[in-house]
Amino acid sequence: MAGDPSEYLMEALGHVLITTVSMSPCTTQAKDMPEIKGEALNVRIEYSGKHSGELGLIMERPLASLIAARILGLENANDIFDDMIDDAMRELINVVCGHFLTLMYGYTPVFKNSIPKVFRINGAACTMLLSNPNICTFMVDGFPLLGQVRTR
Amino acid sequence: MGYNILLVDDSNVVKAVLMKILAGSSLPINQVFDAANGVEALKILGANTMDLVITDINMPLMDGFELVERMRLDMMLKNIPVIIISTEGSLTSISNLQEMGIKGYVRKPFVAEEILSILTEVLRG
Numbered sequence: 001m002a003g004d005p006s007e008y009l010m011e012a013l014g015h016v017l018i019t020t021v022s023m024s025p026c027t028t029q030a031k032d033m034p035e036i037k038g039e040a041l042n043v044r045i046e047y048s049g050k051h052s053g054e055l056g057l058i059m060e061r062p063l064a065s066l067i068a069a070r071i072l073g074l075e076n077a078n079d080i081f082d083d084m085i086d087d088a089m090r091e092l093i094n095v096v097c098g099h100f101l102t103l104m105y106g107y108t109p110v111f112k113n114s115i116p117k118v119f120r121i122n123g124a125a126c127t128m129l130l131s132n133p134n135i136c137t138f139m140v141d142g143f144p145l146l147g148q149v150r151t152r
Numbered sequence: 153m154g155y156n157i158l159l160v161d162d163s164n165v166v167k168a169v170l171m172k173i174l175a176g177s178s179l180p181i182n183q184v185f186d187a188a189n190g191v192e193a194l195k196i197l198g199a200n201t202m203d204l205v206i207t208d209i210n211m212p213l214m215d216g217f218e219l220v221e222r223m224r225l226d227m228m229l230k231n232i233p234v235i236i237i238s239t240e241g242s243l244t245s246i247s248n249l250q251e252m253g254i255k256g257y258v259r260k261p262f263v264a265e266e267i268l269s270i271l272t273e274v275l276r277g
Binding site for chain 2: 015108110115
């Protein structure tokens with residue numbers, strides 16, 4: 001294992017978003033992030049094996065629905081139902097996790113991934129998370145996105 | 153007569169994308185079945201003639217590894233070609249799947265051309 005897990009998350013997220021939805025995330029400082037005021041989606045996955053840990057992505061519904069719409073090839077993100085957004089978020093973190101694991105630990109170890117889960121959190125919780133050292137902050141197409149890596 | 157294809161993935165989004173790719177292909181497709189996990193897949197396989205199974209690995213109830221293993225142990229199912237579409241990046245796991253007889257592996261995220269290329273190769277022999 002070498003390097004900063006946050007950098008590997010950024011690289012994995014970038015690869016997956018560009019390939020699947022033609023979006024490009026860029027890192028930003030927490031202090032420069034637009035405030036998340038309303039409800040946000042928090043999708044999480046755990047991995048275990050020779051190494052174990054957890055990844056999370058937190059974003060507001062407009063970004064989540066935009067990503068879901070682009071995955072599905074739909075022009076209007078407003079046409080997406082919540083269950084499809086949740087499903088797209090689970091798939092997104094699943095794919096990001098696969099690439100994160102390869103970048104972080106190489107091609108040899110075998111990992112077992114949990115089934116991803118989606119939670120709703122409010123803006124105040126998002127603001128509190130910004131002071132967490134495990135949180136990294138991105139901007140994607142003008143929307144804030146929080147990433148969380150916990151290695152055990 | 154066209155091909156019967158079974159898609160196995162717990163993500164409806166992934167299945168919708170794959171169905172769209174299949175619908176846009178020039179392959180003669182008779183029917184596309186779908187299942188959310190290995191348990192559902194085995195039920196469908198037990199009741200229908202299938203030409204190809206496309207499956208994910210990480211699924212609840214029964215994952216893709218177990219599905220492939222059970223198919224290989226079943227005289228009626230062991231000759232159905234299987235393509236894995238997964239986030240799995242471990243060469244150890246992919247090698248194990250190849251030893252189990254899978255016909256192809258596509259790593260997510262995929263592009264339509266990758267899927268169509270491997271489908272054509274496997275279905276047309």
